[in-house]
Amino acid sequence: MKKDAIDIRWHGRGGQGAITAAKIVAKAMFQSGYEGVVMVPTFGTERRGAPVFTSLKISTEKIYDLSPIDKPDIIVVLDHVLLEEANIVDGLKEGGTIVINSPCSIDDYRFEGRKVAICDVTTLAQQAGLREGIVNSGIIGSFAKATGIIDMDLLVTAIREEFSRRRPEENAKAALLAYENTVIGG
Amino acid sequence: MHIIESGNVAAALGVKLSRAQVIAAYPITPQTPLTEKLSEFIESGEMEAQYVPVESEHSAMAVCIASSSAGARAFTATSANGLLYMHEQIQWAAGARLPIVMCVVNRGVGAPWTIWNDHQDSISQRDTGWIQYYVNDHQQIIDGVIKAFMLAEEVMIPVMLCYDGYLLSHTYMPFEVPEASAVDAFLPPYKPAYALDPENPANLNTVTMPDVRLDAKGRLAHGYMEIRYLLQEDLIRTIDVMARIDESFRKHFGRGGSPYYETYQCEDAEFIAVSLGSLSYHLRDVVDMLRADGFKVGVMSVHLYRPFPAEAIADALAGSTGIVVFEKALSYGYQGALCSDIKSALYHKGVDGSRMPFVHNYILGLGGREIRTTDLCEAFRKSCTEGAAPTDELRWLGLKI
Incomplete structure (x- = not known):
């Protein structure tokens, strides 16, 4: 792993759009000047609804190791129920951050020595005018607020481009609402 | 863009x-x-x-x-x-x-x-x-x-x-x-020397006799063996053509310069890992880790595998102490195909009695088995410290049996 690398692992369900979310962040990070950007989806024989994850590696230098991330700096969870189903926080570094789409209170989560950020992206996305269950644009807003590593304007532009034919304004609004309503603790 | x-x-x-x-x-x-x-x-x-x-x-x-x-x-x-x-x-x-x-x-x-x-x-x-x-x-x-x-x-x-x-x-x-x-x-449009033409019907690749013979127009025509010999000759010629095309591409686009293989940290390397595809890039991180521990190591990615640029590859590898070939395939019943080819390429470097590098062969990642950086690092380190092995035994990495 490169010295300056940021390793982000995205957990969602098959069909939920975790790969698209990670791709949008990858594009925005590249535009902001990081030359090393790789997003490696981990493929099994997943079905729609089954737990899936993808690894996003960011660095100022070209990245040569395409293996999945086992010690992430940041974990993003698109569905809080996944925390009960699988050991998705495995390997999260001391001082790392976990971003969760959850309707629960911040006090319900405790990860020793890690920062937690939560946001009810599912509800906010519907308020933004998206169909129920579309959370991959919204979670990007929470990610931006919780980590502070990327400019929200760049992300919103990348979201509008990615969803240019699928409700670009509503998707951008979902991300902005999530950004404003993310609670950080831990 | x-x-x-x-x-x-x-x-x-x-x-x-x-x-x-x-x-x-x-x-x-x-x-x-x-x-x-x-x-x-x-x-x-x-x-x-x-x-x-x-x-x-x-x-x-x-x-x-x-x-x-x-x-x-x-x-x-x-x-x-x-x-x-x-x-x-x-x-x-x-x-x-x-x-x-x-x-x-x-x-x-x-x-x-x-x-x-x-x-x-x-x-x-x-x-x-x-x-x-x-x-x-x-x-x-x-x-x-x-x-x-x-x-x-x-x-x-x-x-x-x-x-x-x-x-x-x-x-x-x-x-x-x-x-x-x-x-x-x-890249200009494709202009074949000959193409099928309904106005001028022709037979292509019909039964070809073991020996040369006169064709319908009375000219001496190649037999099967001549046709196959020419394929081999042209494949060998392809090695030089590849270098020329790579150079032309570099002039047009500014990228290239490694038509046959790409090396990383090989200039002063005593031990060189060799591999095909993305694994050879993964090994660059392993080289960095082992260099930090004082090992003089490098990695070679082979791009052109057939025709095999044997002379260029042997020249690049012959001066090293040891070569470690990491492969995601094997010729069942023997060893990794790339490993055999590399040893074969090195053979003529040793016929005058010169010292030859040892060659180790690891098989890994079959059917998508995870290739862990730490495992690669340990295997490469072990080859560096162990040196030449008494037998040409295949080594498996990540096997759980």
Whole structure:
């Protein structure tokens, strides 16, 4: 792993759009000047609804190791129920951050020595005018607020481009609402 | 312009920029998104080509053979068992000297069934007379496709451009998409010396007698053996042609300079790891880790595997103390095919009694078995400290038995 690398692992369900979310962040990070950007989806024989994850590696230098991330700096969870189903926080570094789409209170989560950020992206996305269950644009807003590593304007532009034919304004609004309503603790 | 996309999209963009005229393909994981992308380009009018949906890979190659014989620039892509199902037509395309380009999105072969990456599919097609070129990232995929058409058409031998399934095909990374006008300036339209013509019917590749004989016009015609000898001669000549094309590409686009292989930290290396595809880039991180511990190590990625640039590879490796070949395929019953080829290339360096580097061979990652950086590091370190082994035993990495 490169010295300056940021390793982000995205957990969602098959069909939920975790790969698209990670791709949008990858594009925005590249535009902001990081030359090393790789997003490696981990493929099994997943079905729609089954737990899936993808690894996003960011660095100022070209990245040569395409293996999945086992010690992430940041974990993003698109569905809080996944925390009960699988050991998705495995390997999260001391001082790392976990971003969760959850309707629960911040006090319900405790990860020793890690920062937690939560946001009810599912509800906010519907308020933004998206169909129920579309959370991959919204979670990007929470990610931006919780980590502070990327400019929200760049992300919103990348979201509008990615969803240019699928409700670009509503998707951008979902991300902005999530950004404003993310609670950080831990 | 730089974009962030998958390896399959990089390949599809390369095919579009090369202005391939006929695409015939049958979907198979992990190749599918590549041919889907091409069919989208053609459907939307972005690409002017005929897409021939076929019922099997055997037919895909048959359509490429027919359209290439008629003078069209033909492309197909496949993986694993799809490639094996083509096998008879693959041999035919090489013998018929047709400049078809095929992407092989590397995947393990059944049985048992696997959809994940290794190199057994293309390695098993090593001896068919095709050119085989392995690439390590998305930039090399898109550039490699464009260079492959030029190479195939110059030597009239088909090319397999091989890249790792999932690891490259489904991974997203930035790469530069060349301008269409720049590609047009580099790669002229395909002008075959001979193409099928309904006004002038001809027989192609009919039964050829064991000996040479006079043809219908009374001229001495090649027998089967002469035709096959010329394929071998032209494959050997391809090694120089590849270097020339790579140089021309570098002048047009500013990228290249490693037509046969790419090295990292090999200048003063005592121990050199050798590998094909993205694994050879993964090994760069391992080299950095071992260098930090004081080991003088480097890594070589072999790009051009057939024809095998034996002299250049032997020259680059002969001065080292030890060579460690990491392979995701093997010639069952012996050892890794690349390892055998490297030892064979080194042989003439030692016939005068010169000291020869030892060669270790690790088999790993079969059927998508995870390749851990720490495991690679330990294996390479062990080879450096152990040195020459008394036997030529195959070593397995990541095996859980």
